Amino acid sequence: MIKFSINKAFFLQALNATKRAISSKNAIPILSSLKIEVNSQSITLTGSNGQISIENTISAKEENAGLLVTSSGAILLEANFFINIVSSLPDITLDFEEIDQHQVVLNSGKSEITLKGKDVEQYPRLQEVGTNNPLILETKLLKTIISETAFAASTQESRPILTGIHLVLTNHKEFKAVATDSHRMSQRKLTLDHSSDNFDVVIPSRSLREFAAVFTDDIESVEVFFSSSQILFRSEYISFYTRLLEGNYPDTDRLLVNNFETEVVFNTNALRYAMERAHLISNATQNGTVKLEVINNQVTAHVNSPEVGKVNEELDTESLSGNDLTISFNPTYLIEALKALKSETVTIRFISPIRPFTLIPSDDNENFIQLITPVRTN
Amino acid sequence: MIKFSINKAFFLQALNATKRAISSKNAIPILSSLKIEVNSQSITLTGSNGQISIENTISAKEENAGLLVTSSGAILLEANFFINIVSSLPDITLDFEEIDQHQVVLNSGKSEITLKGKDVEQYPRLQEVGTNNPLILETKLLKTIISETAFAASTQESRPILTGIHLVLTNHKEFKAVATDSHRMSQRKLTLDHSSDNFDVVIPSRSLREFAAVFTDDIESVEVFFSSSQILFRSEYISFYTRLLEGNYPDTDRLLVNNFETEVVFNTNALRYAMERAHLISNATQNGTVKLEVINNQVTAHVNSPEVGKVNEELDTESLSGNDLTISFNPTYLIEALKALKSETVTIRFISPIRPFTLIPSDDNENFIQLITPVRTN
Numbered sequence: 089m090i091k092f093s094i095n096k097a098f099f100l101q102a103l104n105a106t107k108r109a110i111s112s113k114n115a116i117p118i119l120s121s122l123k124i125e126v127n128s129q130s131i132t133l134t135g136s137n138g139q140i141s142i143e144n145t146i147s148a149k150e151e152n153a154g155l156l157v158t159s160s161g162a163i164l165l166e167a168n169f170f171i172n173i174v175s176s177l178p179d180i181t182l183d184f185e186e187i188d189q190h191q192v193v194l195n196s197g198k199s200e201i202t203l204k205g206k207d208v209e210q211y212p213r214l215q216e217v218g219t220n221n222p223l224i225l226e227t228k229l230l231k232t233i234i235s236e237t238a239f240a241a242s243t244q245e246s247r248p249i250l251t252g253i254h255l256v257l258t259n260h261k262e263f264k265a266v267a268t269d270s271h272r273m274s275q276r277k278l279t280l281d282h283s284s285d286n287f288d289v290v291i292p293s294r295s296l297r298e299f300a301a302v303f304t305d306d307i308e309s310v311e312v313f314f315s316s317s318q319i320l321f322r323s324e325y326i327s328f329y330t331r332l333l334e335g336n337y338p339d340t341d342r343l344l345v346n347n348f349e350t351e352v353v354f355n356t357n358a359l360r361y362a363m364e365r366a367h368l369i370s371n372a373t374q375n376g377t378v379k380l381e382v383i384n385n386q387v388t389a390h391v392n393s394p395e396v397g398k399v400n401e402e403l404d405t406e407s408l409s410g411n412d413l414t415i416s417f418n419p420t421y422l423i424e425a426l427k428a429l430k431s432e433t434v435t436i437r438f439i440s441p442i443r444p445f446t447l448i449p450s451d452d453n454e455n456f457i458q459l460i461t462p463v464r465t466n
Numbered sequence: 467m468i469k470f471s472i473n474k475a476f477f478l479q480a481l482n483a484t485k486r487a488i489s490s491k492n493a494i495p496i497l498s499s500l501k502i503e504v505n506s507q508s509i510t511l512t513g514s515n516g517q518i519s520i521e522n523t524i525s526a527k528e529e530n531a532g533l534l535v536t537s538s539g540a541i542l543l544e545a546n547f548f549i550n551i552v553s554s555l556p557d558i559t560l561d562f563e564e565i566d567q568h569q570v571v572l573n574s575g576k577s578e579i580t581l582k583g584k585d586v587e588q589y590p591r592l593q594e595v596g597t598n599n600p601l602i603l604e605t606k607l608l609k610t611i612i613s614e615t616a617f618a619a620s621t622q623e624s625r626p627i628l629t630g631i632h633l634v635l636t637n638h639k640e641f642k643a644v645a646t647d648s649h650r651m652s653q654r655k656l657t658l659d660h661s662s663d664n665f666d667v668v669i670p671s672r673s674l675r676e677f678a679a680v681f682t683d684d685i686e687s688v689e690v691f692f693s694s695s696q697i698l699f700r701s702e703y704i705s706f707y708t709r710l711l712e713g714n715y716p717d718t719d720r721l722l723v724n725n726f727e728t729e730v731v732f733n734t735n736a737l738r739y740a741m742e743r744a745h746l747i748s749n750a751t752q753n754g755t756v757k758l759e760v761i762n763n764q765v766t767a768h769v770n771s772p773e774v775g776k777v778n779e780e781l782d783t784e785s786l787s788g789n790d791l792t793i794s795f796n797p798t799y800l801i802e803a804l805k806a807l808k809s810e811t812v813t814i815r816f817i818s819p820i821r822p823f824t825l826i827p828s829d830d831n832e833n834f835i836q837l838i839t840p841v842r843t844n
Contacts, residue, residue: 169746169774176743178736191775198780199743204773358556365554365577368547395582396547397569402576 222311242269350410600689620647673708728788
């Protein structure tokens, strides 16, 4: 039966990271539990919602953990409740001891709290992923790629495959991440430093957002492993599993064409704030669009709601070339696209009022491209 | 027709303070409007939800306002929408101009936004309060009194009078604020520096919480005026009206008795954290109570939930005298009472397991007293 003592703050940090995989309203009730496995040298905390699973290991070698294991074992505890109890304990250390019938006694300072747990055999077995030939990625880079693409994935379950991010490795070095909800698309490319096995997978964008929360910035790199149905991201102490989406991702390459008729370079933030103003009014219109006019070397934005009012903006440009144009679109898509851009200026290229237009950061024409579909008005 | 220009940040601050009186879901739709009245020397912003009303005046004399009035008038604008628009404007100043048919044009930088307003005649007239013989109170002191009592008022509409705070002035100087939801009571007394007319009113606690948000700490004092149905708090630029509650407030003085059998002094925060732990488990029990035992100069707290687990705590005391005692109560009431106490230690006096017990700050026996009713178990 389990017995260990541990630093409360360190334990809590690991518990909170693991909790990100746990939903208290899961259709499978046992998944609201946290699994605690204790062996002589470490504790492993496991949480899962059926889609993602997180294993967090606390090693006795880690000085700040103050972990001292007296006796090994495993138990399930109601995750939210247990974490609230631990965070409320008065002392900087806590003693965890399993007594009769899956009961746990926590001692800290002059507090003694007894909790009921469950038999660890009730917990489902997580699918395993082989750990050969890892792809190694910088955590920071992977998080950047997620923030540049995940927002463009669909949130509608009508076409489940579009709720994912398409990750592809070709020629062992050419990495591509794409997301689209069929109204807009975001694609980041990258050449890896080290070659790796090719892959072609679709990961739920929601899982990748959790990834960004679980792997903190002090974790320099992660190993990535694939199975036919899952992907595993692993650092020294954390294993993060997520299911893959099944099905064929649409061919997004055919959407990217090189020709354009009009090119405008804007200050990224100035354009974004103008669109946010336009959005306040477009929100109240029937089709929710803003109209952009490029006429006589002047760019203007217009929204007109008969009920609420109208916006007219003159937009400053850094440069402008090509044909005059009038195009309508949902300003929300442009706002989100501009938020994903880190560069000070953005180059927008238009073909026609009915063809998607592209955004690229002005300082990197090759690797990051976004695409927004206009709305036909009248 | 209105025409003025103003500093955007200053305008926004006044708009946001006024908005605290405005609910977008009001049963009277016109009250979702903001009233803007402009005369040659100032702008007055008015918002109301029928219970509280706020008038905020921006003077042309105030340098930071940058207010320049060209033409006077009055108009109603949809409050939330207008404030969102103003906060999104690009320049540090904005020009506000009324054109035909209650339309307003806002110009800021290269943005031009046109909004539809309404005729000011549609706005209800606020009841007036005579402004003779003000009671003058320090803002900070009034906010302290509110934070010490408002939480103890009832949130249930079954006895509307208990949703208020009872404010009484007797002998022209003896001020008292009381709130109770019939399970606990909090009372603050105070002797005023200057004598004033006696009063006896019940103010909705919700209104007083808004007071604390509207009158910022840089406003040193407020004038208080009474009518038969309303109270007005006024500073140089802000008038805050709230309706009074009708009916007789229960006689709370009879609840306060001087005798006691057991007295314990605790560290305020240590007791609070112990009760927060107890609450995590008591939450899962049928009657939601914690049991406090004073036995042989030792105080302990106990909760036992057959489903979830149990808590046993030894509580440190600063001093302890009187009879042994076992008493049960809802720990939430004690937690909230302790949060309202500013003193490092708290003196708790018990009469018997079925009589209310009192809390007083150990450094001020006279002016602040709280009372909690125990729960009879078995």
